[in-house]
Amino acid sequence: MSTLDPAEGAASLPQGRRLAEAAAATAGAAAATTARPRRPRPRRPRFSPARIGIYAFLMICALFFLLPLYVMLVTSVKPMDEIRLGNLLAWPVHLTLHPWVDAWQAACTGLDCNGIQVGFWNSVRIVVPSTVLSIAVGAVNGYALSFWRPRGAGWLFGVLLVGAFIPYQVMIYPMVRVLASVHLFSSLPGIVVIHTIFGMPVMTLLFRNYYAGIPLELFKAARIDGGGFWRIFFQLMLPMSLPIIVVAMILQVTNIWNDYLLGLVFAGTKNLPMTVQLNNIINTTTGERLYNVNMAATILTSLVPLAVYFISGRWFVRGIASGAVKG
């Protein structure tokens, strides 16, 4: 994060908004002093061939990006008879919600026909504790790294960040063995620990950068007043961390919900997350493929991250920008 300099913001107005955003992300207190400068309203250029070209390009791209969403939705409300006609893009003649009901409670994986709801609840059970735990660990790490800076911790953090780029395949098998030896393999606590470990680099980075924007004087004052490690953390830092906790939540909920590989390997058959179950429903089922049910199940699986995305808007972008180190 860049250092905040009001003078710089005033000089170049377009940067003002970005700065204000950065300020909100780094230190809410600092942002409050400068009123968010308005982006100058330029005279909108009149319509020219170039403008029309710009809009045409953007429209075509938008259609391409929306196409799969449209296909998913339309397919999921068509009866199979209509799908067999091969009109992928056609609006349904007989609109039906049966595929959605089937997808939720009757779609089959192997011999179990309880629908995707099983995976949904498994995913909820995985995502909630994993998110909480990984954020807690990340916040404590970031706090210790930013304010206490014990010797050698910077080096440790460097290794952790590089670790974020190690392909999972290198780590999976040894991790399986380690977890099996402590009887956590194929269990809910096991997968939660795994998500916490793999989420640690980004979470730590996120909180470390956030705390780096908080004035050190504040910490020193708290030290002089006799605050200890945990007291300063819980009473001073944590209440100030709300914005970054929201960003971290968005990041972790989406990442963990969308995870496939780790859930497949570590969760165990009883806790398979929704993504794994979705893939099993669609790709390992024998017999006629019920495309409408499949698409309804796909939408249902994507619903949580999409909801997070549409509700959080700009925060989501901020999350991926700050978590950019991993991706």
Next chain:
Amino acid sequence: MGALKSQALADVAGKPRHGGAHAGGGGEVTAARQRRPLRPLRKRWPLAAWIALLPMLLTVVFAYLGTMVWTARVSFSNSRTFPSNDFVGFTQYVRLFHNDRWLVSLQHIVLYGACFIVACIVIGMLLAIFIDQRVSAEGVLRTIFLYPYAMSFVATGLVWQWILNPSLGAQAVLRKIGFAHAHFDWIVDQDFVVYTLVIATVWQASGLVMALMLAGLRGVDDELWKAARLDGIPRWRVYVSIVIPMLGPSLSTAFVLLFVMVVKLYDAVVAMTQGGPGTASEVPAKFIMDYLFGRANIGLASAASVVMLLTVLAILAPFFYARSRAAARKDG
């Protein structure tokens, strides 16, 4: 040389740094000065802080370094279902590079990676530049271009598997609207299936590049545009010659992210093609998973993952080096 440099630093440290973008330099120096008398407050080995960092220490030592060492060790052994203690040198690596499936996977991932990264960066950049032309409904467009990134690779793979379905999907539509002999059955075509993976994942990831680039473009000073307008330089020319080179840091971030996605490519393949038809869309990550769990040949799989790790490090190291150099320059 080093002594000279530290001497120069000591000289500068006395007075606030001046000029350049470092208006905040003065503040940093005074902060450093104030920090000195308070030193005793921060112990060298604050016990509580180390206890708090214990999870991180354990993660680094066991989960990151330990697993790497373990995997490297296993790759030099003859392990099958269970790790064994023998030492067979580079046998597994030789075996690996005589394995057709592995070689095919490598070819696919190189082809896929090149197409995917280029397409994502080109599309993402174009979208960002066009959105930056003060278009109306900017927020809506941005939302549309980025939403696929919120979806999982599995969902993406499944949707595109359905769209590209040869008998009921895009090909059927093309034929219905008049192109009676249209051929768009890439997903079942050995020569083209890799490109279907490209289409699906570019759809998902180019919005991310757009978001990163747009943030970079918004950082470009308006003065630059005014100056260019005064000099009568066409806009596209300013973009090509000035603005895009200025976006270097955003571009390198985007590259690193996309590269990591390429290496990790697994979910989308499993969901979309299961590596088929035949082995036409096998990729290294899937090869490793199959040999670890399906075929119980962890020696070979470990050798493959070591190769993967070395490739990642070899490609990313220059980027990190350049970035830390740039950061060091910025700090003075």
